[in-house]
Amino acid sequence: MRRQAWIWTAGLAALLLLSAWLSMALGSQQGRLVLEPDWIATVSFDGDQSLHARVLLFWRAPRVVASMVIGACLAVAGLVLQGLTRNPLADPYLLGISGGAGLAVVLVHALPALVVGAGWWLVPVAAFSGAQGAALLVLGIARSSGVSGGRLSVLGLILAGVVINAFCAAVMSFLLVRFDPFRLRITTLWLAGGIGFTRWDQLAFVTLLALAAWLFLRLQAHRLNAFALGTSGASAVGVDADRVLLRAALVSSLLTGLGVALGGLLGYVGLIVPHAVRGLVGSDFRRTLLLTAVAGALLVAVADSVARLVLAPEELPVGVLTALIGCPVLLMLLRVQLRGAGRGS
C-alpha cells in the first residue's frame, strides 16, 4: 500500500504540472480560444513590458498557482476533519467557517464606501478573519461543554459548528435582502467560490503558511491515526486526545481560512477529495496527507481552467466545475468500494 501511495502521488503531481502548463498556454484573444505553447518564451523575453506578458505574469500565473494552493488547503482540511470527527460527510466548513467567512465578507460589502475599487484587499482579509473567529468560537464552545475521554467533545464540535453556521447564515440573509442588485450579484459570486486577483507576495505568504500547516499535520499524522480508535482509545495508546484534537482542528481551520481568503467558499473539494484518496490508499494519514494535497490542487486547478476557458470570455463559477468533475470520480470510487465491501463478512 505504501508503494501504491507513492505511485499515485507522483502520477497526480505529473498531471498537475501538465495541467498548470496547459492553463498558462490557453487563453482567449478577442473572444476566441488560443493556445500558445511558447508562453515561457514570452515571459522570459518580454519580462513585464508587453501587455500580454503582464497578463501571463500577473493574471494567469498567480491564478493557476492560487487554484492549486486553494485545492490543497481545502482538501487537506477536509481530510483531517473527516478523520477527527469520524464523519465522512465532514467538510472544511464544519467548524463554523462558512458562516464566519461568509458573514464577514457580506459585512464588508455592506459598507457603503466599498463597492468597487477601494480596498480590494478587505475581502480576503475579512474572509480569513471571519473564518478564524468562527472556528475559535466553535472550539471554545465545544471545549467548555466537553468531557474528556468520551466522544462528547467531538459531538460538541459538530453541534457548535452547525449552530454558528446557521446563525451566520441567518444574519447574512437579513443583510443580503437589503442589498441593491449590483452589490448582491458581486457578493453572491464570491460566496459561490471564485478566484480573483492575487498578488504574488500575498500568494507567497499564503503558500508558506499552508506549507507550515501541512508540515505540522504531517508530524501529527501517527497521532491522528490513533483517532480511529475513538478518543479514549487514542488516549490509551498515549495520544493526548483533547490537545491533538484542538490543535489539529485549529490548523485545519487555518488551512480552510487561507483557502477561503484566496478563493471564496468553494464547495465539494474538501468533501470529495479525501474520500477519493482514502478509497485509493486507505486511511493512514502518513500516506494520505501528501496525496490529498496534490489531488486537491489538481482538482481545483483543472476546474478553474475549465471554468475560465470553456465558455470564454464568460467564466463559469469554479464551484460548479469542482462538483461536475469531482462527483463522477467519487461515484466511480464508491461503486468499487461498495462492491468490494459487500463481498466480505
Add this chain to the structure above:
Amino acid sequence: MTAATVLEARDLACGYDAPLVSGLDLTLSQGQALAVVGPNGVGKTTLLRTLAGQLPPLTGTVHVGGADLARQSHLQRAKRVTILLQEDPGDHSLTVRELVELGRTPHLGLWGRPGPEDLQAVEQALQACHLEELAHRRLDRVSGGERQRARIAMTLAQQTALLLLDEPASHLDLRRRVELFELLTTLRRQRHLALVMVLHDLPEAYQEADRVLVLGQSGAAEVPAGDPERRGKLARAFEVPEERIPGLG
C-alpha cells in the same frame, strides 16, 4: 526470585464527583491476574480507568512500574499501562495489521514511521494471538472473536507491563471465551504480563485470575478463593441471597 511489582495503588479513591471506591490499597506483580467483580454501576470501569490514568484519582496514588501515574505524560503512561474498554467504537475499515500497528503509536518517532523494533513487535503480537493468516483482512470481515483477539494483539504490540481489560469476553461464545482466556494465560506466562480484568461471571473470575477484588456498596475488598466466608461476602456485595451465588469451583 520475587516478581517485580507492576501496579501499586495506595489509599485510592476514584469516581467523578463523589467517590465510588475509596481507601483502596492494591499491589500487583508481574504475571499476576486480578479479576474485578461487582454489581453494575458500582464503579468497576471507573476503577479501571483510574488505574489506566485516564481519570485522575480523587485521593491516593497509582504507581505503575514504580512511577506515579499522575506525574506521567500521556506518552510515558502509554508505555507502562494500556486499557481495552468494552465498547469498540473503532474504525472497522482498518485491516487487522493496521489495528495492531496502532498499538505502537507511543513508540513511534518524529515522522511516525515504524522502525525495525516496531515491525517486530507487531509481528510478535500477531503470532501470539494466532492472527498471521488474518493480518491483511479488514476488521469488518472477521468474526467478533477474531476482532477481539486483534484488539488484544494491539495492546500486546504496545508492550506495556500492565494490561487492563473491561469485560473482554462479554460478547463471545463459549469456544471464543475459552480461546481468549487461554491466550491471556499464555501471555502472562511468556511475557510476564500483569492483568486486571473486569468480569461479570463469578466462576470465570475465580478460574481465570489469581486474585479477585470484589466491589460492593459497602466498599472494595479482595476475597481469595480459600476464604471460608467467600459466598457470604459475595452475596452481600451483590445484594442477593447466598444460595444464589453459583458454584465457584
Add this chain to the structure above:
Amino acid sequence: MGPEWTTMVPLLALVACHCEQSSPAPPGAAAVQITDDRGNRVALPRPAARIASLSPSNTEILFALGCGERVVLRDRVSSHPPRARRLPATNPFQVSPDHVAGFTPDLVLLSHGDASRIEALRRLGLAVAIFDPRTLDEVYGDIRAIGTLCGAARQADGLTRQLRQRVQAVVQRVRGRPRPSVFVETDGTDPLKPWTAGGGSFVDQMLALAGGRNVAAHLERPFVQVNAEEILAARPDMILVMGVERQGGPRGIERLRSRMGWSSLEAVRQGRVIDTIHADLLSRPGPRLVDGLEALARALHPEAFR
C-alpha cells in the same frame, strides 16, 4: 489557550501584506488626467483612442460625446445607442482581464464590479476609471471627466451646457404648480411587496425637478421594498410604473388594475398612471436622464407643455 496565536499572527501579517499596495503608474508624461469617482487619479499619455466601456451609462456618454468609434469593447447591458450593440461584449461583474487585455484598450471605464478583478486590470498596467455618479451634477462632472480623457473636453462642455439648459427649461415650466404625489414602482413582480425608489435615487431626483413628490422620499435607500398596504394608505396622486415592457404584454395600467385592492386607488381608477417612460431614461446616469426628465414633466404637468 496556547495555539490560538497561530491564527492571530497570520491574520496580522495577511493584513500588513495586503495594505501596502500601489499599482504601477503608467509610464510617460501624462497628457490628460482626471480624478475618478473613487478618488483614483487616472492619467494617460495621450487622449484615449481604444476604450473598453464596461457600463451602459459610460457607453452612452461616450457616444453622446462623439467618441463612439473609439469604443472597442462594451459590457453586455450597454444597449444604447443601437449601433453600440454591434460591439463585442463582456461580463462586467466578473471582468476577465484576459479578455479585456486582448482588445488592447488604453482606457477602461466601469461603474460597478468585483474589486479584486478591477485591481487585476490595474496590475496589468491598464488605466481604469470608475464613474458612479449619484446626482445630476455628478453626471455632468463625469461627462466632463470622460470628455477630458478622450480629448473631447469642448464637446463635453457643450453637452453639459445643453443638458443644463434643458433642465432649467423644465424647472421653469413647472415652477409654482402644485406637486402631485407619485408612487414609483420599479419592480412589481410581487404585487404585495413592490420595489420602489427611495430618497436620493435618480428617479427621486428627477421627480423633484419635474414638479412631483416621491411618496417614498423618506426611505433612504435607492432600492427598497415596501408593503402594498402602505402605498394604498398613502393614496398617491399618480403612479409611475418603470420596468421594461414585454412586447405585447399588458401595459402598466392594466397590470395595476388587475391587482386586488389597487383599483380602489384614485390614481388607478382615473388612469393617472405613467407607464410609457422606459426605465433606463430615469435610472441610467447618462445624458438620457434629461430625456427622461422631460417626459416625466410632460406626464406630470401636461398643461405646462401645451
